[in-house]
Amino acid sequence: ERVMTQSPATLSVSPGERVTLSCRASHSVSTSLAWYQQKPGQAPRLLIYGASTRATGIPARFSGSGSGTDFTLTISSLQSEDFAVYYCQQYNTWPQITFGQGTRLEIK
Amino acid sequence: QLRLQESGPGLVKPSETLSLTCEVSGGSISTTIYYWGWIRQPPGKGLEWIGSIFYSGTTSYNPSLKSRATISADTSKTLISLKLTSLTAADTALYYCATMSVDSNTFDSWGQGTLLIVSS
Numbered sequence: 152e153r154v155m156t157q158s159p160a161t162l163s164v165s166p167g168e169r170v171t172l173s174c175r176a177s178h179s180v181s182t183s184l185a186w187y188q189q190k191p192g193q194a195p196r197l198l199i200y201g202a203s204t205r206a207t208g209i210p211a212r213f214s215g216s217g218s219g220t221d222f223t224l225t226i227s228s229l230q231s232e233d234f235a236v237y238y239c240q241q242y243n244t245w246p247q248i249t250f251g252q253g254t255r256l257e258i259k
Numbered sequence: 260q261l262r263l264q265e266s267g268p269g270l271v272k273p274s275e276t277l278s279l280t281c282e283v284s285g286g287s288i289s290t291t292i293y294y295w296g297w298i299r300q301p302p303g304k305g306l307e308w309i310g311s312i313f314y315s316g317t318t319s320y321n322p323s324l325k326s327r328a329t330i331s332a333d334t335s336k337t338l339i340s341l342k343l344t345s346l347t348a349a350d351t352a353l354y355y356c357a358t359m360s361v362d363s364n365t366f367d368s369w370g371q372g373t374l375l376i377v378s379s
Contacts, residue, residue, distance in 0.1 A: 152322075185365040187306075194355055194369035195306065206367065238306055242364040246319035248296075248308040 153178055153241050155251035163259040166229050172254045174222040174239035183243035186215055186224045189253075190235045198237075199224065234258055261286040261293075263356045263370035270376045275346050281339040281356030281370060288332050288339060289314060294359040295339045296366060297330060299352040307352075311359060312339065346377045 154177040164170050174184065182202035187195040197206040199215035202222060212227040226233055239251040267279040281295070288295065297309040310320035312330045320328050329342040339356055353374050357366040 183364070185363070187366075194357075194371055195366070196369075197365055197367045200363040200365040204363075206365075240306075240365065245364050246294075246311055246313075247321075248311075248364075250306040250308065252305045 152247075153180055153244055153249050155239055155241055155249050157237075157239055157251035157254045159254060160252070161255045161257060163257050164229055165259045166231055168229050170226050170229055170256065172224045172237055172256075174217075174224070174251050176220045176222075176241055176243075179219045180241040180243035182218045183241055183245070184215070184217065184222050185240045185242065186213075187238045187240065188233075188235045189238065190232075195238060229256075231258075261358060261368055263358070263368065265354060265356050265370045265373035267354065267373045267375055269374065270378065271346055272379050273347055273377055277341070277343040277346055277350070277375060279341040279343075279354055279356075279373060279375070281341075283337045283339065287334075288337050289334050292361055294361060295330075295332065296357050296359050297328075297339075297341045298355045298357060298366065299350075300355070300372070301349075301352045309341065309343075309354075348377050351375060351377050 156175045158173045184202045186199040189195040203215045214225045236253045236255045238253045262284045264282045294313045296311040312318045327344045331340045353372040355372045356370045358368040
């Protein structure tokens, strides 16, 4: 089983700042890694797949990188609407899928 | 545009069996461009994949559910169903239905979820 570990659990940042979220896999998942954003009371939204490809309609300030076991999601300049919980998900062991436990991005 | 709408009983007793449905509109569940999945989220916690069903009818499940889950598709009614047996309080969660793109193997369209509470 691929265990996905996200860090930190909570990140306090100010609007306009650049932020990097981390996701680490217990074993290599190649680039089979996705990122989701979830706002309170809403379903998750796909941001990134293939570790670095933005999903349709996702602003360019969101970028993903990494391969193997270490991945990052970077938001270049935080907007007020970006404060949310972010999850990574691996699908290297498709059809078996695992999510990370999430990182909460809160306003400083 | 594809829309997903989950529905369920809301409250069930421990040891009972849960039946949830996901009504699909704006597209066919027989499509070969999507798979269908169920994901749940306990209150205040993270996401857990429950299982998926593919256009061939093949299913795959999270081993942690220990064979308690069954996913099926009713193409005539455009419904994706989830049955979960031997419920405990740990099954209390918001249950989501979602499409999984065959190109990216990621969940790119989600329903709003249906809350299940397991309590006597």
